Amino acid sequence: MTVVHAEPRAGDADPSPARRGRSSRWSGILGRNPSGLLFSAPYLAFVAVVFAFPLGFAVWISFHDYFFAAPGADVDRPFVGLDNYTNVLSDPDVRRSFLNIGIFLIINVPLTVVLSLVLATLLNQVVRGRVFLRVSFYVPYVTASVAIVSVWLFLFSGDGLVNEVLGPLAPDPPWLINSFWAMPSIAFFVTWKQLGFYILLYLAALQNVPRELYEAAATDGAGRLRTFWSVTVPAVRPATVLVVLLSTIIGANLFTEPYLLTGGGGPNGASASPVLIMYQRGIEQGTPGVAAAIGVILVVLVLLVAWLQRRFVGGGES
Amino acid sequence: MTRRVSVLRYVVLGIGALAFLFPFYYMVIGSLQPEPDRTPAGAFPDPSNLTLDNYAAIDDRIDLFQGLVNSGIFTGGVILGTVVFGVLAGYALAVLQWRGRGMTFALAVLVQVVPFQLLMIPLYVLIARDYGLADSYLGMILPFAINSTAVIVFRQYFLQLPRELFDAAAVDGAGDLRTLWSVALPLVRPVLLTVVLITFIGPWNEFLWPFLITKEQSMQPLAVSLANYISNVAASAANPFGAMLAGAVVLAAPAVVLFLLFQRYFTSTNIGSGVKG
Known part of the structure; x- marks a missing residue:
């Protein structure tokens, strides 16, 4: 997934004499410029406090009967083994939410890849109006979900504009309270909202495709579609791997849209996401152990999906 | 054809x-x-x-100005933390030679794919319960205080600068801190706006985290108070859309205007290098 950039040249070149001279005492232990560690210390501390420790703590909570208590109170939080996990796995609401997020990803990820690659390719070929088009594509991405949700509620309500235009084709009950359409509606919303970001990623990748490849394809008499399929698609494959990975991770984090767009994962849990259930179980109902177990399962599943995607989308590359 | x-x-x-x-x-x-x-x-x-009646109506239910101020403090705090500590880390990663540099860079890339859902419960327990930072700006800012994408963007930027700039300062006898202050920082301006834009999107639009830790309306960022309005009123009021959309315009406008004004600092090249590392 990561594109390897040139490592700092200082790494292979000889250090300048001045630099080596000053810190020679420490160079054995901390490297040539020990102040690098000092400069990075705030960031490292931040990562330790906000990412590393909570990750471990999440796993710990998921194996204990954890409950909220006043700060400083000495309470017993017994180890319960896999109890939280068995609870979670036998809970129909939780199982439903994992199914929902699966439906979401099956719609969202392929749609995101196809639309953003096509739009980025077209955008890369035009000159006039390029800035206007690029900006209008990413405006939804930079706007708060909460703000856009309002207008989607308005557009997709029972007698909203979308149904007015569709007339007899409109689903009944309307989109967001229809148990079949609720999850796909959320998937379309998120695809639309995030697309601009992925278009930017693909644009960056497209600008690095060597021109000779296109010239060679033209010499061979390949048409536009053929060129797109045989030159562009393979050339941007590393970007595709990245887009698939990021959209999967962002999708698995889904919370705001089911919370607001379908009024808390409705109808009847048809659009509840695992993170929404985590919020309900962990914070509203005060069982963080259960919520942490859902989180651990979700992350393990995401890692598994990401690994599979990388095998299939990534082709032979590492 | x-x-x-x-x-x-x-x-x-x-x-x-x-x-x-x-x-x-x-x-x-x-x-x-x-x-x-x-x-x-x-x-x-x-x-x-x-x-403009809808704007008056929504302002009556949620204090739009207070919401904007809270969003501004939350976002401003994150941008400040990211710029100050991000420059330091980015500079150290690009220019200096020290043990642990490779690992720190790997961390900055990895952190970007850590899903927030796993951190949500422990962070809530730690920040809201143990540290007692619920309903405070510090509690809101802390989990976002240094944007890792920005660290990588700073690193990429310093890597592009000619190495000789920094070596010359060292030959002149300037220490690492001095070199950072008088050579690197004055050069950082072109990338600063890109970093501010990338960082801005996160806290300004963030809903889940401030929603979890702010229960007092006077402390809520606008995204949270508007969301509460949507989820409470959408069910009860007969016709809440006008007011809802007015609130949405107020929340969306600062972000949209910012990106329209500075769109040339938010292009594929900036973003591509930041995410891929």
């Missing part, structure tokens, strides 16, 4: 732009209409019928 293809290309791109922009237009129109008109004709109302 070529001409037809070119026209077709613009048609597809134009449909795309319309699909992205129309909801925003509709948001503004809906917020200005006294009665929501959902027919297709309602998208093109008579200008004399427009009113």
Whole structure:
């Protein structure tokens, strides 16, 4: 997934004499410029406090009967083994939410890849109006979900504009309270909202495709579609791997849209996401152990999906 | 042939732009209409019928100004932390030689793919319960205090600068801190706006985290108070859309205006290098 950039040249070149001279005492232990560690210390501390420790703590909570208590109170939080996990796995609401997020990803990820690659390719070929088009594509991405949700509620309500235009084709009950359409509606919303970001990623990748490849394809008499399929698609494959990975991770984090767009994962849990259930179980109902177990399962599943995607989308590359 | 293809290309791109922009237009129109008109004709109302009543209505229910101030403090704190500590880390990663540099860079890349859902419960327990930082700006800012994408963007930027700049300072006898202060920082300006834009999107639009830790309305960022309005009133009020859309316009406007003004600092090259590392 990561594109390897040139490592700092200082790494292979000889250090300048001045630099080596000053810190020679420490160079054995901390490297040539020990102040690098000092400069990075705030960031490292931040990562330790906000990412590393909570990750471990999440796993710990998921194996204990954890409950909220006043700060400083000495309470017993017994180890319960896999109890939280068995609870979670036998809970129909939780199982439903994992199914929902699966439906979401099956719609969202392929749609995101196809639309953003096509739009980025077209955008890369035009000159006039390029800035206007690029900006209008990413405006939804930079706007708060909460703000856009309002207008989607308005557009997709029972007698909203979308149904007015569709007339007899409109689903009944309307989109967001229809148990079949609720999850796909959320998937379309998120695809639309995030697309601009992925278009930017693909644009960056497209600008690095060597021109000779296109010239060679033209010499061979390949048409536009053929060129797109045989030159562009393979050339941007590393970007595709990245887009698939990021959209999967962002999708698995889904919370705001089911919370607001379908009024808390409705109808009847048809659009509840695992993170929404985590919020309900962990914070509203005060069982963080259960919520942490859902989180651990979700992350393990995401890692598994990401690994599979990388095998299939990534082709032979590492 | 070529001409037809070119026209077709613009048609597809134009449909795309319309699909992205129309909801925003509709948001503004809906917020200005006294009665929501959902027919297709309602998208093109008579200008004399427009009113600002919806803005007054939403301001009555949630204090828009206080919400904007809270969002601003939250976002400003994150940007400040990211710029100050991000420059330091980015500089150290690009220019200095120290043990643990490779691992720190790997961390910065990895952190970007750590899913927030796993951190949500422990962070809530730690920050809201153990540290007692619920309903405080510090509690809001802490989990976002240094944006890792920004650290990588700073690193990429310093890597592009000629190495000799820094070596010359060292030969002149300047220490690492001195070199950072008088050589690196004055050069950082072109990338600063990119970092501010990348960082801004996160906290300004963030909903889940501030929603978890702010229960007092006077402390809530606008995204949270508007969301509470949507989820509480959407069920009860007969016609809440006008006010809702007015609140949405107020929340969306600062972000949209910022990105329109500074769009040239938010391009594929900036973003591509930041995410991929």
